[in-house]
Amino acid sequence: MTRYISMRVLIIIPTLFLTLMIVFLLGYLGPIDPVDIKRAQWAQQGVFMSEEQLAEERRSLGLDKPFFVQFGAYLGNLLQGKFGYSYIDSAPIWPRIKKALPVSGALALGAMLIMVFIGIPLGIIAARFHNTRLDYAIVGGSLFVWSIPTYVLVPVTLMTFVLWLDLMNVPRGWKGVWHASFVLGAAIISLRTLANVIRQTRGGILEVLQNDYVRTARAKGLTEFLVMARHVARNALIPVVTSLGLMVDDFMWQSVFLEVAFNFPGLGRLFQQGLTSRDFDMIYGVALFTAGMTMLLNLIVDLVYPLLDPRVAYD
């Protein structure tokens, strides 16, 4: 077990390192030169920097150093939580991420809850009524929903709920987790993964149902509910857990579109603002943070997995 854990932790280190390297390379090769930006900003105020001043600025930022020295300094800064500064207003990036995190976190948690309490039951129902109309409707419906991109889903839901059904006002800004706009938002970003969970649950249960121990459980007279809950669902849901890591990735990408449309001050909107204003350090920071979170969650899933399924080999 210790060996398994240490292996998993060891594997994540080169992955994280390579991710950092890629992000740093993007910034290194990328189109933005911070000194050039500073020069332009000063020039706007009528102060023109000389060549020596530019070189001095370059030196003070460490831009004249070799690639790996710069990369090392970048890593050091990251370890201290310094994600760099926005090119637009020179404000540090980390506090912004920290401020945006609860919003995105709440959305992801809400979506996760919807997924668990709606997705898994629907998957079980579809498997229970295998090859009936209900099954086809659930499976077909989930593929349908899975196919529709969030940036289409958001305006369409808004039109439905605001213009057509007239159930709510236009969602503008963050009003806490008890507001209708949050529930709607979490539902929207959960939809794609919801479809995945339904299909996975259904497939898993159909597979488990064929096992002898299910027949034994039925033969000894357990109620259908107990058979499903004790013997089938527990075994069928293990694979669903493994896809949690992928879901974080998906949630993040969906919430970019959602937060833009709903004006939620989360990580997604931070990312989109960075993209539109070409604020590169900002988008690198947000992407890096998300990548780190995704990997961390994958690690946790990997570590919890053998606890759920003792059959998983530790090597």
Place this chain on the structure above:
Amino acid sequence: MAQNESTAELARDLSQETNTLKTRGLWSDAFRRLVRNRLSIIGLVIFVLLFVTAIFGPFMAPYPYMLQDLERVAEGPSRDYLLGTDAIGRDMLSRLLWGARTAGIVAIISTVFSLLLGMILGGIAAYIGSWADWLISRAIDVTMSIPQLLFASLIAATFRKPVADFVDMMYAQTGMEFFSTPTYVDLVVVFGALALIQWPGYARMIRGQILSLREKEFVEAARAVGVSQFIVLLRHLIPNALGPLIVMVTFGFGGAIVAESGLSYLGVGVQPPQASWGNMIFENQDSWRYRPWLVAMPGFTIAIVSVGINFLGDGLNDALNPRQAES
């Protein structure tokens, strides 16, 4: 699929004996299964329509995609403008048709790029094995563990200007006509970004397919009777690996269209005034309360195309990999 072949062969033997049994090959069998599924036929029709529109759409478009009629801004559907006009007076129908071309080009080229890359790397990993396999597998793991579309948008945002600068520089140096219009720069950046996130899926699958098929009895039998390695690859490995690959390419194709529109929506994909369904949604998004059809039309178009392609992929999956779809 090995069993399929052997049963097909058995059937062939039987029919030779009795002369009454009709035989069906793997592909015609799959085709029958596909046709029987109504949803996948709808998907196939949408898929073909997308191609036809991508090729001929711009010729059928009643107006150029950036022509503005400033006297008739943001109108509903009318005789002159069948689907109405957008906020700066451009014909929606024409822009949708041009958008189909953008989506089609991006989907085809990025899929081809990533498929080629995946085939080469997956093939190398499976055939050479040892260190090459280790290296490529780690590269696949790393790429797949990074949030995919987030990184695609990062790459698209970062490399847009360098690529544009490069094209400018080439034009200044060579004066070639090819480099004078940088409109395709967006497309190149989007292809690159999408190919970069899509190749690991293909590589992993091709590697897995080759490795598992190589151990199958019919390949061993072919080797044992002295069939050359190339013929084994051509006649036994590739046809058997093709089914899952076709399914994956179909889903990848739909994914590429959605991803391109997503990048364009965020402003790092195809830039206005070029028409892309994604940037059409973004441009008109703010007016959804007053002129909902402007958002709804490109939105429904993407949704229909994406749903259609995914239903087709699902149908192909059931048809080509029958044993996997049994449960």
